[in-house]
Amino acid sequence: MTLPILEARGLCWGPPRKPDILTDISFSVAEGEVMAICGANGAGKSSLLRMLYRYVAPRKGTVSLMGRDIWLHSARDTARQIAAVLQEQPSDFALTARQIVALGRLPHRTGFATAAIRDAEVISAAITRLDLDRFADHAFGTLSGGEKQRVMVARALAQEPHVLILDEPTNHLDIRHQLELLALLRGLGLTVICTLHDLTLAAQYADRILVLSQGRVLSDGPPDQALSEHHIATAFNVTARVDRSGPAPRFSFHL
Numbered sequence: 001m002t003l004p005i006l007e008a009r010g011l012c013w014g015p016p017r018k019p020d021i022l023t024d025i026s027f028s029v030a031e032g033e034v035m036a037i038c039g040a041n042g043a044g045k046s047s048l049l050r051m052l053y054r055y056v057a058p059r060k061g062t063v064s065l066m067g068r069d070i071w072l073h074s075a076r077d078t079a080r081q082i083a084a085v086l087q088e089q090p091s092d093f094a095l096t097a098r099q100i101v102a103l104g105r106l107p108h109r110t111g112f113a114t115a116a117i118r119d120a121e122v123i124s125a126a127i128t129r130l131d132l133d134r135f136a137d138h139a140f141g142t143l144s145g146g147e148k149q150r151v152m153v154a155r156a157l158a159q160e161p162h163v164l165i166l167d168e169p170t171n172h173l174d175i176r177h178q179l180e181l182l183a184l185l186r187g188l189g190l191t192v193i194c195t196l197h198d199l200t201l202a203a204q205y206a207d208r209i210l211v212l213s214q215g216r217v218l219s220d221g222p223p224d225q226a227l228s229e230h231h232i233a234t235a236f237n238v239t240a241r242v243d244r245s246g247p248a249p250r251f252s253f254h255l
């Protein structure tokens with residue numbers, strides 16, 4: 001059996017001196033799998049991601065990257081394997097979009113001139129892939145919310161990770177850019193873990209969905225199983241109807 005690329009086992013976490021917010025979270029993600037994490041506001045999605053990209057250590061349990069506890073990897077080694085696109089964006093507004101994307105190369109810096117040439121190629125390719133060529137030399141602070149979001153995804157791609165973790169990547173994006181971004185993420189061949197509020201997009205683009213409810217795993221599986229009417233009702237405290245007669249499921253919700 002192939003080793004999962006990322007594995008969470010028995011994760012618990014809470015803020016200092018406070019009870020656990022996340023309890024006994026376990027799952028494993030296979031190479032190339034696209035996993036969406038869904039759940040109500042405050043369910044613990046961003047807190048879980050912070051443990052997966054080694055920003056916060058779990059109170060209990062482990063996150064393993066290719067079979068090895070992530071805290072036994074250095075921060076730099078982890079950054080060569082895992083890139084994160086967060087909801088918070090950099091405040092260094094004077095940097096250009098290209099300079100922000102170039103920050104993705106930092107974990108790979110060696111100081112050799114040949115590496116500098118390759119770095120420039122990787123940076124340009126990431127900028128083009130996110131359709132940012134015309135903004136590349138604009139100051140980051142002057143870009144729209146959606147353009148900034150695409151710059152942050154380009155920076156993550158420039159990091160050339162095996163695992164890409166994104167917190168609400170479709171925030172700020174118009175419908176076309178939402179679809180383009182999710183199609184791009186699917187087409188990368190990387191392992192992708194992202195939080196998504198839009199259940200239709202999650203069902204359409206993820207191989208697998210993990211639904212969190214009050215800090216616990218409520219369901220984990222292919223979209224039609226994980227996003228059953230019953231699970232949606234429990235996770236979001238709404239009545240849900242799922243019409244699966246078309247090519248993609250259609251959700252309707254009522255209070």
Ligand SMILES: Nc1ncnc2c1ncn2[C@@H]1O[C@H](COP(=O)(O)OP(=O)(O)OP(=O)(O)O)[C@@H](O)[C@H]1O
Nearest residue numbers: 015016018021039040041042043044045046047048
């Ligand atoms: N450092 C912290 N100190 C205190 N409470 C925290 C801290 N971090 C998270 N929380 C609380 O933990 C809960 C889960 O937060 P988290 O941001 O992980 O939820 P989420 O599912 O990502 O929510 P949303 O959909 O609103 O982004 C929230 O009630 C939040 O207020």
